[in-house]
Amino acid sequence: MLDEVPSSFLRISSGLGEAPPASAIVLPALFEEEVKAVIELASFSRFSDTHRLFLEQLMESVGIVLNTIAATMRTEGLLKQSQLLTSELQSRQTELTKKQEELHATNEELQEKAQLLENEKKQVENKNLEIEMARRALEEKAEQLALTSKYKSEFLANMSHELRTPLNSLLILSNLLATNQQGNLNDKQIEFARTINSAGTDLLSLINDILDLSKIESGTVSIELNDMPLAHLRQHMERTFRQLAADKGLGFTIKIDQILPETIRTDEKRLQQIVLNLLSNAFKFTSQGDVTLSIHAERTGRGNGAAALPQALAIAVTDTGIGIPEDKQKLIFEAFQQADGTTSRKYGGTGLGLSISREIARLLGGELRVESQPGTGSTFTLVIPFDGPRSSSLAPQIELSPAAVSVAASSTTGTPELADDRDAIDPSDRVVLIVEDDPTFGGLLLGLARSAGLKGVLSTAGSGTLALTRKLMPDAITLDLGLSDIDGWVLFDLLRHDPKTRNIPIHVISGAEDIELLTRRGAASVSSKPVSAGELSRVFDDIQSRTLRTQRNVLVADPDPERRLALVEAIRDGVTSVTAIGRVAANADGGGIAGYDAVVFGFGRSAKDNAQMLDEIMSQFGDFVPRLLFFTPHPDAFQQQIALHPPLSDVPRADNFAQLGLLMSAALPGDRPDKEILASEQLDNADLAGAKVLIVDDDIRNIYSLTSVLETYGIEVQHAERGRDGIAMLEEAPDVDVALIDIMMPEMDGYETMRRIRSQPEIAHIPLISVTAKAMKGDRQKCLDAGASDYIAKPVDLDLLLALLRVWVGRSRSRAGTSRADGDDRNLIAPRRI
Template sequence: DRGSLVVLPVVVEDQVLGVIELMSFTPFTSVHRDFLEQLMETVGVNLSTIVANARTDELLDESQRLAGELRSRTEELQVQQEELQRSNAELEEKAALLVTQNRDIEAKNLQIEQARQELEDRAQQLALASKYKSEFLANMSHELRTPLNSLLILAQLLAQNPTRNLTAKQVEYAGIIHSAGSDLLQLINDILDLSKVEAGKMDLNPERVPLRRLLDYVEATFRPLTSQKGLAFTVSTAAGVPVDLVTDDSRLRQVLRNLLSNAVKFTEQGAVELRIEPAADDELPVSVRRGGPVVAFRVTDTGIGIAAENLEAIFGAFQQADGTTNRKYGGTGLGLSISREIAYLLGGALTVTSTTGEGSTFTLHLPVTRDDFTEQPASETPPAGAPPALPGPAPVRGPALLAPGNPAARPTRRLLVIEERPRGLLAVVAENAVTQLAADGGHGERTDIELIAVVGPQEAAAALAAQPFHCVVLDVDMADGDALRFLAAMDGDEALRTVPVLAHNNRRLHADEEGTLQELARRRPMELLSSLDELRERIALHLSAEQPGDVVPLVRGDHWAPAPQAIDTTLHGRTVLVVDDDARNLYALSGILELHGMTVLHAENGRKGIETLLANPAVALVLMDVMMPEMDGYTATARIRELPQYADLPIIAVTAKAMPGDREKSLASGASDYVTKPVDADELIACVGRWLNDG
């Protein structure tokens, strides 16, 4: 049998939702088909409802999910909004704080501007005060030096006793006056040095400084002082110390001079030592300029020492370890302050260690050279092949001092000094002359000089018998007429009659002594000198001469007479105009010039000086004071230079002003030369002679 198959589509709104397939083993009747067709509509509606419901459920789920997400997003937005609100509040607070800070900054800027303006005003006031201080110091220097000038000149003239009418005690008084005046001058110079350092006006003159010359200077300067106090004195150098330094020689000497002077002053017994050695890096103070080797100058003494609390205070101006009014040791307390400042200017540092009652050690650390220093030509050149280390001080053999050199290669000249006591004043003067001569290189070929100091005629006779001498220095004031008997013995020996004798006397000689010396001076080379400075110069002159007879004596034959000072006869009869408002200076300067046979004219200010000059055509030179009333020396000099007939007239500015720029100002006004008060008599005459004789 065949079955029947009916396929009925489920259609809803013209959309087929599905197909129903029915199969029957019997044929479907029409009633069946109608029923099925009607049933399909119901099935379609139901099926569409089911699909719609399913879709509705899906959409509901999606809606619920989206609603959840929306709620979550809403919550997040609320949180963010709250954070934003807090941020806005914080920003508002910060903005308000910034406004407040801006107001504070503006107020502080105003205060800073006011403070800056005040600082500028104070800086101007300080600069003006510094200028006033410098001018005050310069003017006070003038006011102090003006009376000091006449005091020193007249004391020097009295001490030289040219007319031989003063007693030995009076000459001693004059020397004490000169010494006290020199101490006062040193105080003035210290105050000016301190002012220059504070104002940054201290000039440095770097040069190559041989340490050998420096050691000789220290030996010659401080050996007599330590010997006088009975102190041991040593100057030593360690291995590796360089031959020379590049520094300011005069300033370095000033520091060492101050340190050693203090060491001697504050040491009653024991020793003073200067030790020069390479400085270790770990000991260098922070202020020392590095970049090269550094030398340590250590000045050690066994004196009173310094308390720990005073180690820094002593470097302050006008400060001393003992500041009480009844202190034992004098002084102004300026030396160490100036020395520390100079050490800093030289690129070094000055430090101290000390124990009360045991002594002190002052150490000057100094660079061997400085890049910002311009080296000057060496004043002494070490021989080729010389080792880099500096040898120790010149050797001393008994009473003899041998100047540096090579005896095998150069001639040796011997100087004999005869005194009453070991290492007396004349030996010290001779050592100074020999040291200076060795430092300067002598005149021409370098020569070794051997200095032998003996006590009394017997030792002198033994020395003269043992070896030849180039020159003899004799103390005429030895007791019991020993000096005259010794001179007579020398005169009786043919071999010794040609040896020059420089005889020094410090007292007024009796008539018979003068007669004997005069008779000896006619027969042999002999000079009588009462000035130690002149004695030192004559020693250097005799030792520099090729032959003993090459030195022209101060006086000859019949014209021999004891003279304290060499008179420059070339100045005799020349006319000098002295322009100065201080009567004491006029008197003192006139005394110096008239002693050399010069005619002196006076004027009390620049205007009268010009009038006096015009009225006296014979004036050959003018000594012009700078600070005078009505018309000062600068103006007067410039006015004189405007007159054609005086374009070449020598005008020497004589002033007590010693501040930076004074020399340049004097020369710029037309002065030929410059002399600072207090005037040294010998230096003044040398300056006058230079312009009158060489002009």
């Protein structure tokens, strides 16, 4: 009951007028606790208690009456329905009787014909029904397969992202523990941290396989077509599997047909991925016997008694392992499937390798075949064309990278491809690495380098330049800052701060702005485009005229050829001359060996070989034992020698290549005094000391891991777990030097967060580095389009992250200083477009 009814709520009206009521009451009409109706009454006067009591009693009667009326209506309805059905039934019975009489009259005449027609009709109907059911079944299966494939690809991509996010924290923190910067961990704890980091790296490799599979199934995997020397494939497989074969006691043979061309046109990285997988499986499933890698020409047809011309390259991997039953030879090429998929299987693995390899083989224009018998071994054969994929059916599945597009364009226009000197470098040659994405200008620089008496190696992309530099250790580098896949300033910073490449002179030749600043950061010279031929010639003449940077000599003694080669690659740093031998006695007399600054001895598994090598070293070195360094990848073998010769425990030793590098730096004289090296490292840290960095990430594990690392460099770290919170923090503190923005966040993702920041003039100047775990093709450009200054993928590479921070913090500070001097802070740092 409402005693004070608003004037606009209800009005009482009649033919004579209307007015708002003074009171309104709503009453339910109940029957056995069930509401049958609701009555709403309004009055110009208030309802009294008598009125209410009367109405409440009346509602019980109303409920009974309403229920009775409803029951009566249902009864009448059922009665009418029953009568109608009875009438229809009688009518149908009458009609049926008449039809029966008519059919009985004509049955004798038409019985035979009717039976024949009925049989034919049933047969046709049955066939039509079967066809229709089969068609619908096929359509349903096709829809289910398409939907399943879509969901599967989306699931794989999303799961890869979700796995990369915690893996990012695992790798960062384990690496931080393994470096033991505070020196408060013992050797065992450091080894635990390295084991965790190694396991995380293996998990990252698995995630990358899953990403490869999802990209292949979605048709977005990219290939880069280039000329690949077959010698590279042989060398890579030799280095990778020779030691594994020796450890398992297996024979390993590589055979290459002499009639093959020196190079083929394919994607070298993808081809190596397939062959690595096939060889890994061969060694995995072979416990005795041998593994053979055979590279030959696939021939078709015969003519005039001579073999037909080779049409394709065949790469066959043959083993003497367990073999594969015939009924499982198709199954093994399906994702997540293995020949032995039981819970008691002997061999591990995910079953992704062969599935990915088969799809990549198709993208390369070839196929992957298998021949096998249980108990006798298997042969997997990859067949690809010499000149790359040509089938038009593959075109929709291939998404060429910019480098591949430029190569394809050059081939179609008739422009000759550049051939550098990377396959013709002798130890005595002076080498310059040319980093230039313009093939025309790169060819010009390569010609000038050769004219100056230098060997030139051309790199058209920045992503693999650091690895290529560490492999070649050139005498100098020419660098263009305007690269398509990485900021040239960041690449310059990476080269300057990498322990192996920091002493290599870098000559910057670029059309970017403010490149003169690089001279203060260690550039050997700076030339602005357009640059004259005379100035370029002076750059290469200066490289040729400089004295060799080698200042120390190291002897590597290791009976294992593969490990010996790996040790040489780990020690070479541009200031060290490395000589590798298998036997100390075979090198020189004692005086010759004593002329080395140090001898690195690699311990193998064989106790006999280790003891023999040690005796030769001890007999020739005498009092020079402190210059001896041990590389002990097999600690048990080393402990056996210590038991026989306890004084060996005092010799510095390294269990891995990272430790060996630290020992070499500590034990040998470098190109700079120790104080200068320490001062340089302190200066590197000073580049970031005091910097303010904001981390915007919804995963607290990532925030914790990144904060733990960055704070060791004196960086002041703030964090926000939502995009809106991050924007609010930047508005309160616009003096933040750099903001790290995660892409996958709830409510407001990283793209929208960066767009909002760029739309606000007071904080639009802040450099934004996007951080994403998807790392799919095109993600970098999407981030830049959304307003990112730069981009880094998870798991975060700490060296790359620090390089990015050094570059952008430096830009932030320098431009902020310039703007304050000019009295304007609106355009401190704009997003760079690479």
